Structures are given as C-alpha cells and as structure tokens.
Amino acid sequence: MSKLASRKLWMSIASMLASIATSIAGINTGNETLATVGVICAVVSAAIYAGCEAYVDASAAATEITYYVDDEKEESEEE
Secondary structure (H helix, E strand, O other): OHHHHOHHHHHHHHHHHHHHHHHHHHHHHOOHHHHHHHHHHHHHHHHHHHHHHHHHHHHHHHHOOOOOOOHHHHHHHHO
C-alpha cells in the first residue's frame, strides 16, 4: 500500500501515459517518428522507475546493519 503513495510511481505512471498518448497521436497522424518516440519513452520511463526502486532498496538494505558487542572484551576492561 505504501507503494501507491510513492511519488516515483506516480511520476512513472504519468510519463508512461504521456508516452502512450504521444504514440497514439503519432499513429493517428501517420507520423511514424512520433509513434516510435512515444514507445521508446514509455520503455525508458519504466526502466528508470525500476532502476530508482532498485537503488532505494539497495540503500535501505545497506543501512540495516546489526552491530554485536563483544561481551568478553567489555568484561576484561572492567577488571
């Protein structure tokens, strides 16, 4: 559910919809270049979103480090 509140997700959806609209406009007007650009932008926006999510997940995993305290070392310092 938290993914639905993600700004990255909504920006990716908006750019994908704009790219699809561009492709449709290119097809309707017979402009193959415009249709191709729309398809490429749709694929690139999905790839950028996936890359951003992978980076965020990797950063979150890197910060979840558990630190262990060596009890024997602490005991020997107290003596």
